[in-house]
Amino acid sequence: MRTSWADMAANSGADNAAPGSANNRGISNTSASARSAYVPPHLRNRPASSDPPAPAYSGPASSNDRAGYGGPRWAGSKNDFRSGYGGGLVGGLGNRGGGWDRGREREANPFGDVDETEEAFSEQESTGINFDAYEDIPVETSGDNVPPSVSTFAEIDLGEALNQNIRRCKYVKPTPVQRYAIPISLAGRDLMACAQTGSGKTAAFCFPIISGIMKGQGQSTHRPLRGSRTAYPLALILSPTRELSCQIHEEAKKFSYQTGVRVVVAYGGAPINQQLRDMERGVDILVATPGRLVDLLERARVSLQMIRYLALDEADRMLDMGFEPQIRKIVEQCDMPPQGVRQTMLFSATFPKEIQRLASDFLSSYIFLAVGRVGSSTDLIVQRVEFVQESDKRSHLMDLLHAQRTNGVQGKQALTLVFVETKKGADSLEHWLSVNGFPATTIHGDRSQQEREQALRSFKSGNTPILVATDVAARGLDIPHVAHVVNFDLPNDIDDYVHRIGRTGRAGKSGLATAFFNENNGSLAKSLSDLMQEANQEVPAWLSRFAARSYGGGRNRRSGGGRFGGRDFRKDSSFNRGGSDYYGGGYSSSSGLGAPSGYGGGYAPGVTSAWD
């Protein structure tokens, strides 16, 4: 019933309107443009007093050392995290209270004017985040010697400065993906992690990187000093879109505030000179889109030879056909240390098996982590599918928006994200909505970067509460208060659907997703119906009939049946060609599901991807 969706949208709008979201704060700007020589993180912002420097960590070798690379892995990632508790490291990190402050440049406070008192911290209980929503989610890990998970941030040795930022972000406890991924990464292990949209993957890869850089003081001294125009970052975070890279940059800046770790972003469509100047001031963590990074590498303005951490966000997208050559160039054909020397982390909400296989080229003896079913959507999102003919889509959308406005808070339009297939279609729908009294804006690849950023700002602020978007906005964007996602045109790929609807229902909040389906979408019927069933959604009888008629299509990469089957591709015998043993040892499942036995040995390093 239409009215009930509108009710849901209104409710979820109210739900999402809870104050105090970590993302709802202003970000102050940097900064004087003084150029100064690179200063390693551990030497930044040291007090004028003669405090002794924090001792360089020379702790026990990790059990995860990869043999054959002629040297120990970087100290930052070598720590056996279990030995970190109460050890010398904690004291050392405790001294690293300051941010970078070189020459005339001071670190801007990314938390703006937020009150930093403990009282403010205790208010986090009222932020509207429903942590319990994640409690009983099934978690599966596979790989050799999987480090145990934690339940609280206090159990993890992240360093005091980072812990303080976690409090400033009002994160009370780690989300499930953080509970597992952070200890795994802190133990120096490579990781392929799959967890639902909006479940906190950004922090899951940022925290170990920042913490590792804070701890790895000794290495920094090998970086070029004064005068070099080439930047030598220690960590590289790649993401597929400019907006997502900017968002990760903003998040990482919050997490690394006053840790001495410096984060810089480089992405296309924006002036390169400003980005070059930012990098010249020093960069520990470089967040980038692949195209701009390749440009910087070709100009020799960035060297990857000091990279200790490589994180690919939306990793399946990054290794899909569009991006794969660029990623291979960056990771395999430049000066980045090979897998096994660097630490590699891949994150996404979806991980088709063929992409897992490709991704394994970049990983060494990795742990596979699945939180919830691979590629599933969260059941915090109410999913509706409507049968709507092409010619009726606009009037149907209009009905939805009217009902939503009527039921909305004080007659206001709840933030609604409308996905369409083409850039032209986006412009045309935006125009039609605007002339019909629904302020809308668009984001797609034909708009300038300035226009894209302006559209996003206007949408976030509620000035134009409807954003018509192509898939450029489908992945990763964390926009608070999006109450409703409408798939005006459904995608061809079920994984794209999962990411699109994931723009609502984030961080434990509820959301609503409506899809317009017709005969043109027949190939998606089966995977859509399966997905909805998995997420405990009501599947209309007509969709089940479509599904029964369709034969595969829709890039239905799901396999293995059952809520918890078919995950780590190394367990799939069809990938185990020629008797090679792909499987990297132990298996554990926190959900108590039967653990298959007999996965012995390590991942065969010589096995190449079927896509090579």
Ligand SMILES: Nc1ncnc2c1ncn2[C@@H]1O[C@H](COP(=O)(O)OP(=O)(O)OP(=O)(O)O)[C@@H](O)[C@H]1O
């Ligand atoms: N431990 C936590 N406690 C409370 N909120 C958190 C916590 N971790 C992350 N968040 C918040 O949850 C929201 C979603 O996080 P994030 O954007 O990292 O999700 P994601 O898993 O990367 O989603 P996607 O798959 O769509 O990229 C953000 O607003 C973030 O600030």
